[in-house]
Amino acid sequence: MLNVKENLIVDFSPSLLEKFSEIVARYPEGRQKSALLPVLHEVQAVYGWLSVDAMDKVAHYLAIQPIEVYEVATFYSMYFLQPQGKYMLEVCRTGPCCLVGAEKIMDHLEGTLGVKEGEVTSDGLFSWRGVECLAACGFGPVLQIGPEYTFYENLTPDSVDELIGKLKTEAQAKD
């Protein structure tokens, strides 16, 4: 059963639909379901998460059943089924990163942002969570921020503070 508390009614823009059709064109006739993962990435990049309405509309677009979309969205760790902070800081918490201090970085994030893993700060700007191996073990500790999944490597508490400050400034500039 989908553990979804909120729904967001969406209306895909013409440019998003154009991206969908470019993706579908990669696969053989009748194999448009292959587009599901990339299409969900595109939807999440626009809305920040996948609402039931968004998933239903993806199912309709790809001519598959809604359950086929839910199965995928719940299986893969990159898809969010509820709203997150504007910036989701994902810290690698797997062995090699922990050997060089990832746990300290997560503790520092929790202290600095004042929210626990998976929560959203009151200003709606930040969420954070630990994720499994990000394939950057030689440059740990690392974190990534979607939707571009920019990497920040060799983290220290100071560099994390600097990053948060930069993101706050960036968010203010956009408002």
Add this chain to the structure above:
Amino acid sequence: MGRKLLLTHIDVPGIQSYSVYKAQGGYRSVDKALKSMSPDDVVEEVKKSGLRGRGGAGFPTGMKWSFLAKPEGVPRYLVCNADESEPGTFKDRYLMTHIPHALIEGMIVSSYALGAHTSFIYVRGEMMPQIRILEKAIAEAKAAGYLGKNILGSGYDLELYVQPGGGAYICGEETALLESLEGKRGNPRIKPPFPAIAGLYGCPTVVNNVESIAATVPIINDGGEEYAKIGIERSTGTKLISAGGNLAKPGVYEIELGLPVEEFIYSDEYCGGIANGKKLKAVVAGGSSVPILPANLITKTIKGDARLMTYESLADGGFQSGTMMGSGGFIAFDEDQCIVRNTWNFTRFYRHESCGQCSPCREGTGWMEKVLYNIEHGRGTTNDIDLLWDIQRKIEGNTICPLGDAAAWPVAAAIRHFRDEFEWHINHGQEAQNRNYGLAHYADPLEVVTES
């Protein structure tokens, strides 16, 4: 200096771009293959090279290609496995970031050899920057006439696409990857049939790792026999090693197979020793799933020979006193690291990444994680070590895909070589609870004993 075949031009400014890559001799293998070789000739060169799959399994690539079914009127596919997510391994990300055209060139040559006209590079979704880099490189290659219809006037057509994953380690398993590429959950398929017979969309398919595909470029350029001259015995060519953990100079290194492990760790050309002047305690040599070895066994075999970076030498001694090359994810642990905490961490990874299809893996990984969590946090009981041993034995070999083995082996090896650390945690509960971030209390591994 060791010879480099894949990272030769890594330091050339702008090597990410088509024009610079081409100016450095890029795409010669495509010119050669399409103009003067038949697809079977290409397969033959790869067979002669002795290249073994660089993703972890080490199966001979040429032989894998020769298994591909070729029924008339049915499309064949080449799928590149770029779902790199084995803890400790980051070589493919590095290659795709810095020399994307090496992969594109290899994809064209390999697709030609296999008779594939549509090929996919399945990249783990978190590598969005690498996905953008590859898409740009593909567009450049297409504009230069190396992709699309009638490549170089040879009559050969090829379209190449990048497919993002969704963040699931299991999709590095080839049949799970194909399920994912078909837009489904990444649940591994039962084999047989193997992908060579029924792969993507039920059609004959080869799935190869990024590094394996990139290695076909020097093989075609210089010939398989030249490639086979590098390395030792059945470990031919060069290998990318991702070095992480407590090393002075972590990073991605291209080595000639046969390099002594000790030289790799301590030489300035490679890792430069252990960070902060500390002592080496243990090494995971081939990604988190391969057995951990204490320092004395990673540099020398149980017979006292120097341990070499080859498939055979790393495996010398079996799982009693050896390990595996795996994907080349080399993780070094200094004397302050806690093996119990690391084992718990790795097991949490496998619990998180189990697709849930097979009961032994779905239930066993979670059970092991709970037991290890308790031991690590000073709440272990005297029979927990035996319990862990029992659970991992019941997972190994009892699942559809190798994720179960990958979860079982680190636990077995940690108990085999560092049993005293587990016992310490169990016997010093309060002290274990008061530690911060797993600081160690035991630096010396047990002597190796052979199990009956």
